[in-house]
Amino acid sequence: MVSKPRQQAWIISWRELRAEGVIRRSLLVADLERLTPLLSETIGEVDFKATLLTGEAKRNLITIEIKTALLMECQRCLTSCYVNVERSFQACVVEHESTENAESHVERLLEHLPEDCEVVLLEDGLMNVNHLIEDELLLSLPLVARHENQQDCLAQGYRTTALAEAVKVDEKTHVNPFSMLKSRGIEEK
Numbered sequence: 405m406v407s408k409p410r411q412q413a414w415i416i417s418w419r420e421l422r423a424e425g426v427i428r429r430s431l432l433v434a435d436l437e438r439l440t441p442l443l444s445e446t447i448g449e450v451d452f453k454a455t456l457l458t459g460e461a462k463r464n465l466i467t468i469e470i471k472t473a474l475l476m477e478c479q480r481c482l483t484s485c486y487v488n489v490e491r492s493f494q495a496c497v498v499e500h501e502s503t504e505n506a507e508s509h510v511e512r513l514l515e516h517l518p519e520d521c522e523v524v525l526l527e528d529g530l531m532n533v534n535h536l537i538e539d540e541l542l543l544s545l546p547l548v549a550r551h552e553n554q555q556d557c558l559a560q561g562y563r564t565t566a567l568a569e570a571v572k573v574d575e576k577t578h579v580n581p582f583s584m585l586k587s588r589g590i591e592e593k
C-alpha cells in the first residue's frame with residue numbers, strides 16, 4: 405500500500421480560520437525536531453486549537469491552546485514519565501505585504517499588541533504554527549522531569565536509601581535453609 409504524504413497539520417488557512425472561528429488539529433510529536441532530543445520517547449501527538457478572538461478581527465488576534473503528554477526520562481528512576489502540558493498563548497496574524505513595507509508594518513502592529521503576544525506571518529494566506537507550538541512546548545518542559553508520584557518510581561525498581569535498607573533486612577529474614585545448614589557445618593550430600 406502506498407502511503408499518502410501526511411497533510412501538514414500545522415499549516416492553517418487564514419481564510420478558513422476567519423470563516424470557522426476555531427480550528428482544531430493534532431500534530432505528531434515526532435515532527436518537532438527541536439523538541440524530540442529532549443524526550444525519552446517521541447510518540448504521541450500535540451492537540452491544538454486556534455481561535456480567532458471575538459471582537460479582535462481587526463487586530464487579527466488569535467489564541468492557540470495546546471495540550472499534550474510528552475515522555476521524558478524521570479531523573480529519579482531513569483525510566484520514562486509523562487509530562488502533561490496544557491498552555492495557551494496569543495498570537496497576532498500579520499498579513500504579508502511587500503518586503504519593503506513588511507518590516508514597518510510589523511513594527512506598527514507590535515506597538516499595539518498585548519504583552520507576550522507572538523507574531524505569525526501569513527504567506528499566501530497560510531500560516532505555519534509549528535514553530536510557535538514548539539517554542540511553547542520547549543518553554544513548558546520542566547528542567548528536571550520526575551514521576552509525580554514516587555510510587556511510580558518504586559514500581560520501576562527505584563530505591564531510596566531507606567527503602568534499600570528495608571529490602572536488605574527483609575532479605576536477611578527470609579533465610580535460605582541451605583545457608584543455615586552450611587552455617588552449622590552440615591553439608592548437603
Ligand SMILES: [Zn+2]
Nearest residue numbers: 478481551557
Ligand atoms: Zn520515576
